[in-house]
Amino acid sequence: MTESSFTGQGALGGGLQNDAGHRMSRRNLLRGTAISAGAVALPSLLTACGGGPADAGKTVAMGSNASDPVPKKAYGEAFKAYEKQSKEKRKVKVNTVDHNSFQENINRYLQSTPDDVFMWFAGYRMQFFAKKNLLHEISDLWSGFDGFSDAIKDQSTGEDGKQYFVPFYYYPWAVFHRRSVFQKYGYEAPKNLDEYVALAKQMQKDKLIPIAFADKDGWPAMGTFDYLNMRINGYEFHKALMAGEKAWNGTEVKEVFDTWRRLMPYHQEGANGRTWQEAAGALQKSEAGMAVFGLPQPGQQFPDDEREDLDFFVFPEINPEHGTDAVEAPIDGFLLAKKGKNLKDDKGMEAAKDLLKFLATAEAENTYLEHDPTNIAVHEEADTAKYSELQQKAVELVSSAKQISQFLDRDTRPDFASTVMIPALQSFIGNPKDIDGLVNDIERQKKTVFAAD
């Protein structure tokens, strides 16, 4: 648009052509509005340009959001392993889309001509699409699965009690720190909130930023919110709150924000202007003592030779009634798209289900994790011998958990998470004083958003 209004500049001198210049700019003004309004149509056009049809029964189309090099290669290896063991010589045709674009276009993707199998997340974020009738149920496959815990099965189940999801790997959230820093100052992992605060105070005395913190990306602070909420009010409350059943302006949530406000002086300042990479960098450079993260995040920011030094402890207990029962461990995996290209054909469906059956084995997960060691296999029989110490500790953490939550933006409606909670948490970080105003704002918007169905 800039270019076209700029061409009007050539006509400046001559009076005759001036009007043409004006008209163009005027139209541009309108066009600008129309583009922002008509932007709805564009992504659907983009997603419609997927791969062509494949011959049914031989090729399974796979929609992948694994655009980062490490996971992309790891998935590639897992699919290669499938192709090698397939007696019918089936092939997997991977269609990789940038991770964020994939997420942003998921609605339109699933409604146009999606790939047969696609990568997605467990929990509410999967149930949402199951409810909208955009997924194929795979309860028949699940009856043949073994090696998945009940908590994992629960996360793969829709609200109608049927299974839709094949879990593949997960990564727990915890409080990360450097082993060497803890040794140097003689710190010990805190068991409860008081010890956590005492440790933070000690770190301040030792000229460290106690808790590295970032929320420019909008989602990292959700991890802290979830943990505080589950430690104070328990997993069941978290689930009900995320489902829109509990009030955000009740005493429970106020207590969460109140506790967080007490902890705020120990958090790294200016989190709204910092990316999670920068916060993880502060931890890596030993400027900060601790940080609440998911396993892959600090893992990626630490150079290979320093990764041994990375350690974590469970988010400390606050209310003894709930202890440290719940662990936040988002699960990634696979779904069958209702409108999948080849799924209308019985042979195509058989092929896709055959692939899912393979992906639900320990063997597939082993192949994947060999090439992406920042995650943990969900299958109980997966080979943990090659795991790093940190991975093994993560396995222990999750298997000792009584409940597994996903993450704020995976446990609730996507529109609520992105248009209400991201700005709300950022405004809390910017101004932690006005908790009443904040929770009332959230509750009002929650009612509107959840009433939208």
Place this chain on the structure above:
Amino acid sequence: MSLTSTRGDRGRRRRGARRFNRRDRVVLAVLLGLAILIDLFIIWGPTVASIGLSFTSYDGIGDITWVGLDNYRTAFTEYPQFWPAVRHNLMWLGFLGLVATPFGLFLAVLIDRGVRFSRFYQSAIYLPVVLSLAIVGFIAQLVFSRDQGALNALLGRQDNPIDWIGDPDINIWMVMIAAAWRHTGYVMILYLAGLKAVDASLKEAAAIDGANERQTFFRVVFPTLRPVNVIVMVITVIEALRAFDIVYAINRGRNGLELLSVLVTDNIIGEASRIGFGSAIAVVLLVFSLGFVVTYLVQELRGEKNR
């Protein structure tokens, strides 16, 4: 009187019709028709569609349900980002219109008077214009970042850094400065072209009449720049209303950088898909733009009549 004038009109019309033969008319119809069709289809179609959608609740998957004015009520009363976004758009307009644009004019006048190295200044100031605003956003991050930014390093404030783009009270100003950095060059080059086209004899005449420099500029030169002024004004309004990429590149338009265009995108695109609600905000933006367009049209048409 009336009789003659009608006859005159008719005569003119006939003459006008005769000037185009059948082939001309077909060509005209096709060319105009195509343009009108495209205009209706890709501009007015989506516009009308989003006005329609703004009265509905639609998540992009299920049914479209009519909700009347609910979306507007929600936006005006419950959506905490709405009024800040409106305010920021107006601030953007004010800043570009009252600071960046006059500054661009000022630079153009200086360069036009032929200061030393004017070619160099001209290209240096114009350089940012070739960058997309998204790139300007990335540059702004490098400069304004709290921990690693150039500005805090220059000010020697590493120990007590100012959070230029994370503090919601100041980040909008920083971003507007970055946007103005680009806008100024754009305005400067437009005015420079305009100034070069001003007839030198006008200035001479003014000088002979005893006008001083200031009078010459404001009374003689500036009025002859009217066509440029109009274009610059329109561009400024467009830039202010469509501002999007720079804040989106910086922090996706959150935390003090809300703009109407960002709210539209956040609600419509992405997993959220509150299409009805997002459309309502888009309609607000449309009404804003129409306000400027209509004012501008009325002015133009009146001006034409007076001329």
